[in-house]
Amino acid sequence: xxxxxxxxxxxxxxxxxxxxxxxxxxxxxxxxxxxxxxxxxxxxxxxxxxxxxxxxxxxxxxxxxxxxxxxxxxxxxxxxxxxxxxxxxxxxxxxxxxxxxxxxxxxxxxxxxxxxxxxxxxxxxxxxxxxxxxxxxxxxxxxxxxxxxxxxxxxxxxxxxxxxxxxxxxxxx
Numbered sequence: 001x002x003x004x005x006x007x008x009x010x011x012x013x014x015x016x017x018x019x020x021x022x023x024x025x026x027x028x029x030x031x032x033x034x035x036x037x038x039x040x041x042x043x044x045x046x047x048x049x050x051x052x053x054x055x056x057x058x059x060x061x062x063x064x065x066x067x068x069x070x071x072x073x074x075x076x077x078x079x080x081x082x083x084x085x086x087x088x089x090x091x092x093x094x095x096x097x098x099x100x101x102x103x104x105x106x107x108x109x110x111x112x113x114x115x116x117x118x119x120x121x122x123x124x125x126x127x128x129x130x131x132x133x134x135x136x137x138x139x140x141x142x143x144x145x146x147x148x149x150x151x152x153x154x155x156x157x158x159x160x161x162x163x164x165x166x167x168x169x170x171x172x173x
Contacts, residue, residue: 013132014039019061021045021052021078022098023070027121031065031098037125038132049073053081056090063135065128066115068099068106075099079113083149091149092142094135098123114150116140 018040020031028045035043044059046052049070056064068075075097085091097115099106110118117131140151 009133009137010039012136013129014041016040016063016132016136017042017044017059017061018132019044019046019052019055019059019064021047021049021055021064021070022067023047024067027067031123031128034123034125034128038129040132049075049078052078053088056082056093060090062094063132064093064095065098065119066095068097068101068110076109076113079110079115083114085144085149094139094151096131096135112148114148116151 018035020028020035020043022028022031022045025047028047032043032045044055044061046055050073052064052066053073055061066075066078070078073081079095079097082088082093082095083091094116095114096117096119097110098119098121099110100121102120107118116135119127119131140154142150143152
């Protein structure tokens with residue numbers, strides 16, 4: 001039974017269409033190699049945020065892996081555009097933020113901006129596999145809490161309505 005479940009998760013990951021947005025050509029190659037190591041056959045890349053926005057609309061990927069530090073339109077600005085359900089056509093696209101910025105304030109800001117998952121460089125094929133499984137096999141509902149639009153908090157620890165009133169929601173702590 002376990003191997004059957006494992007096999008179906010592997011197939012789910014293999015069938016995932018991934019868009020990688022990173023300005024560093026070498027990093028895009030590394031991520032592509034890690035995706036291929038997981039059997040992912042369909043991946044696209046973009047070297048900047050504006051091209052990434054266009055690619056989401058035209059290619060309709062299942063998951064976006066986004067660098068925090070991009071020129072012109074950086075990761076946080078990109079997230080603000082994408083997580084605008086009244087103006088962006090695919091506001092619920094799952095996004096994995098990938099960065100070398102490991103400070104707590106960066107992680108908190110990324111969560112507040114609506115990322116589904118957060119990864120710190122360097123990464124491994126196993127880590128990418130686990131994040132894609134988390135997104136694809138156990139998708140979180142998209143919610144609006146005050147001015148937040150993004151995936152529902154994991155383990156909210158209470159009524160979701162109370163999260164909108166707190167200065168720093170419990171699910172960020």
